[in-house]
Amino acid sequence: MALPPLATAADLEAALGRAVDTAQADLALRRASARVRRYTRQNFTFTAGETTVLRGGERVLALPARPLVVDASHPLTVVELSGMTGIEFACTEGRDFTRLGNELTRGEPWYQPTRLMGWPWNRPLGVWAPQVRVTYSHGYTEVPDDVVDVVLDLAAMNLSNPENLRSVSIDDYSRTFAAETIGGARLSASHKEDLRAYRRSAFTVVPS
Template sequence: MAVLPSLATVADLATLLGRTFTPQQELQAQALLDQASSVVRAYVRQDITRATTTDTFTMRRADPYLHRCAGVVTLPQRPVVDIATVLVAGVESSDWWQDGSDLLLKAWPWNEPPAAHRPPQVTVTYTHGYDPVPGDIQAIVLQAANRVIVNPSGIRSETVGGESVTYLIPAVGEYLGVLLSRTEQRVLDRYRRTAGTVNLRSR
């Protein structure tokens, strides 16, 4: 599986901080941006960046009154920019159309093999994601990385004379480095995939 790029750049982070990084600091900044990007992607369950993927799914029966077709596949990566090819049970098909993230297949004999024994497998090559990365996602990645650079120990307050130190403890427990605040999660909820789609393989 290809390594996904960071959702923000070291140059973006340097501009946010108003500083110039040394080579060693650039490596640290890139590592933090990679971590923050991974955390954001895990939360929204999306790759986010523009890419072309080939995935294989199990076709499910469509509601004939809602979809007016034989079968449907919901593509998990969004937004769907373009669908290049569709193979049903290994045979290329042009008998389909797109409705948002749904791939609708016009006709399929469900009472004949292989559908009689199990639903057919649908292999889809499609382009998805954003180019450029939405500004609010980029801002959250930069904020998450910046928090660690500015406050690597997660200290919220410190009293020097009385030797009192208060640490930033997230709701999940101990301080773990690059995390998302609840406010940031609420912002990301608009991009989050909530409906499950069975993904058999990708290449």
């Protein structure tokens, strides 16, 4: 299922101060949203109950999509996978791990050896199993304003040069388009700086 654009046609028209063809606005916003998502490695759109299998083996397990949403309607489920044996161990927050932001920290390696510190018994204490299955909700019910600003800026550049021209001349009038609009609007250094706080580093996901 395709993700919705990170801004609306009404937002784009308000930013441009003029009416925009619906099809052109939709295309420009989808292209701009795709570039923002690709750079930040974040969907932004709220997603409930997504299940993914992550590579463990460390004390801290970072959930890939942010922000993490945990409440009565959106529980966080964490299960360690044993691999070849098929045994699974359901972990409980506050007993088996602690949560800070999107990071789940497993056990305390200096405590006495118990099942709560690590599983199975012959694994180093206080670290996650090699694979961990997590079901969690994440994203924004409303896209942050600074992200919307970048999307609208890119969409406006897409609309300013839909034919990807370097320049155009009509009689005595000539216009040279910005390099960022050629071949589709690209994120500028300023855009990337605005999005830096939302960008996550690459991570490894094991297909489930």
